[in-house]
Structure formats: C-alpha cells, structure tokens
Amino acid sequence: GIPADKLDAIFEPFVQVDPALTRIAEGTGLGLAISRDLARAMNGDLRVTSREDEGSVFTLVLPRGSA
Structure with missing residues (x-):
C-alpha cells in the first residue's frame, strides 16, 4: 500500500513513491497524473484508498451518458 502522507502526491506528474534504484518496475511517474486528468x-x-x-x-468514477 501507499503511505497516507503520500496519497495526494501520487497524482502529481513525475512523482514516484519508491524512488529506489533497485526496484523492479520502472516508469516516469506520469500514468496516474494523465489518468486522473x-x-x-x-x-x-480517479480516486485511491x-x-x-x-x-x-484505485476507482475510476465517470458520469453515465444520456440515453
């Protein structure tokens, strides 16, 4: 999970919670920022608990379209 004090920051561009050089996954930290935008x-x-x-x-909330 993500520490509570980092939850708001994860939706900012180029932010990664674990900046360790030894981690397996790589990325630029743009995915969540773009998805929320x-x-x-x-x-x-786009919300997170x-x-x-x-x-x-992560929960994606979208309004229903008109029929």
Whole structure:
C-alpha cells in the first residue's frame, strides 16, 4: 500500500513513491497524473484508498451518458 502522507502526491506528474534504484518496475511517474486528468476532463475522477502492507484500490468514477 501507499503511505497516507503520500496519497495526494501520487497524482502529481513525475512523482514516484519508491524512488529506489533497485526496484523492479520502472516508469516516469506520469500514468496516474494523465489518468486522473483524463477522468476529470470527462467530468469524473480517479480516486485511491490504500493501507500500508495491504494494498491499494484505485476507482475510476465517470458520469453515465444520456440515453
């Protein structure tokens, strides 16, 4: 999971919670920032809940379209 004091920061461009050089996954830290921006552009949001040592849940919320 993600520490509570880092949750807001993970949606900022180029932010990575674990900057260790020995980690397996690589990236620039843009994925969550872009995803949230796209969700908000569609009048929605991207949210996260997290517990350290347990995991994180990301929820994409989008409005229903008119029929």
